[in-house]
Amino acid sequence: MKFKTFFWFVAPSVFMMLLFIAAPLISVFIQSFQITQPVMQQIEVETCTPGFLTQTCVTEVKTVPVINEETGRTETTTAWVGFQSYQNVLQMDKFWSAIGSGNWGEILQIDFWKALRFTLMFTLVTLPLVIGVGLMIALAVNNAAKSLRGPVIFVSLLPFIITPVIGSLSIYWLFVGDGILTATLERWTGQDIAMFAQAWTIELLMYFYRVWHVAPFAFVIFYAGLQTVNMDTLESAIIDGASRFERLRYVIVPHLMPLIIFIALIHLMDCYRVFDEIIGFRSQAHVISLQWLTFDFLTPDDAGNRAISRAAASAMLTMVGIVILLILPLRRTWRDHKGGAH
């Protein structure tokens, strides 16, 4: 393809990427090193609020922002603060003192590290499960009778169609309190079951939900890949006396390897941003994720305060985390590509 043609093909998407991905990223990067705060003043204010029959008035010294007479907006100052917001998120001093004193558990009481622990574990536990389950469904469908394949594909794709937040809410409603499934389990085992009362049951449900939700995606990709397996190689393997498992291990899996890497890449990126499960399961008391942490910093409280700088720092840290996770599979894809060019 001529360079000019190529350029005009990709120009719109490059423009969009610069506008909607690169520019916000740079802005967040800059904000993570800045703090913008209103100029505050202390004034004595008398506030009257209703009781039931009478009014109570209190006079107190309040700290309120200064409002600029001309613009009518609050005056703010912006200062460069270096890595202070990162320090506020990471709390390295507490981290090191926990390591120094040997109380490793204390690390997990710092929000960021607590979130990182779960996010990493969530990503790494679900990854092999998604690939494994996806591959199993693909093999099963591939071996099913032709007349059954259509309906089976349709049914196995259903979980993927559900909006993630709705899916996690459904699981929550099935299990919370006396939800249908909890009630059934309780009747069956005769024990009082509370799935949302401790961290490990919530985490289990989250793993289960994510695998259930994403496995169909892996399945579709693998199923397409299975159609391109070289039949000659397979037949010669059968003639050589390879068992079913050996054919899978030495013929099919190597053939699907680029797809496995592809799914791993997508899954790592998606999972590291785990968020819907936290909101859907209301698990903030027990389990939080990095993305939720950023969201929490950004949510204004009743007085309208948001921790924008810390949110920016935490977002940057999340991105760094994804990049580190992706280095391994990306290196492999890159090597494969280089090999393919010969």
Added chain:
Amino acid sequence: MYLKKLALAGAVSLLGSTAFAACSYENEVPLKSLTAGFEAWKAVTDAMAECGNFQAELDQEFRTKQPAAFEANPSLYHIGGVSNGTITPLLNAGTIRPLDDLVEKYGQNLSPNQLIRVDGQIMAVAMMVNTQHLMYRSDILADLGIETPSTWDEVFAAAEKIEEAGVVDHAIGATMKSGWNLAQEFVNMYPGFGGAFFNADNTTAVNSEAGMKALDTMKRTLEFTDPEVLVSDSTYVQQQFQQGKIAMANLWASRAGAMNDENESTVVGKVSMAAAPMAMDGGAPATTLWWDGIVIAANITDEEADAAFRLAMEGMDAEMVQGANEAAIWLVQGYEPGPLAEGAVATATANPAPPAYPSTTQMGLLHTALGNELPAFLTGERGAEATLVAIEEAYTTSAKEAGVLE
């Protein structure tokens, strides 16, 4: 053209026949409002809509939308529904206007009690009060011969008897969903033990003896609640009551009406209201007082403000209250406190009275810090003292960032 006229005529005649029926005048200025979405607001905005040309947005996420929407010029809404917690960002940014002249013009039916004054100027008009107070199953307590508890110790004693009798799944329900709800439980309990939230220099004072006692009481509650209490918000507790699963809860007065809703509730007429329990003898009930009311945006023309306030007064009149007497503890004339209001009235008129929820920038920050740090204590991951230190640190970090601490 002819068609358009015909359609318009049809629309106007329709409006004329039904919509304007209950309004004393016809509103000609297009107006919009953004308020919370609970029953009382529905009643008020419905009454306003009767005057025409009015669009109401009822949204429980109003608190995150309101500051930015009112800062726009012209403001995206004319009328805002606020509580003493959520008025702070609007006051701080100066995006709501003083109402003194409008009250003089249209506010003949307001009682002085409704006028929220900040520094002498009327900044909001309250329509109802809200508070968390004790709701209990009077039939169960009567069966077991338990007096209505007036302190938390009595609540726990009653809870023990109820659990022994095994008449409900869990003796106590609590709005302890981690985040805002859980923090509010502490904000109720802590002043009940005589604690002050802040020192004079804006640092927080929660790391104190009263703080320890408040945490202790909250933890004792867990013995009698659903093990999943850290996901339960007001609606969840309300449903537990309605389904007969709990016997007592310190719940919002605005939820009382739902107990007698025959479509949802299995305990119609069996739930009574009493003052919020005291944390210590001779103290105030361990709760905070809230009000809900309306504000008018600053960034609109005076004509619009005039029309908006007039409309709001029409929505908050005696006629509206008579149609929705049970929806709230109204401050509006014509309200007749029924049995459902007993608890709220007893709480608000107690001596000493519980404090109003403080509407300050610092309180917003502390509320967030509480909501994030308390769960670790209640799940047992962290001790009480360490939790209070963590709250203090979290508050200090965000207060420095927000510029209220040096």
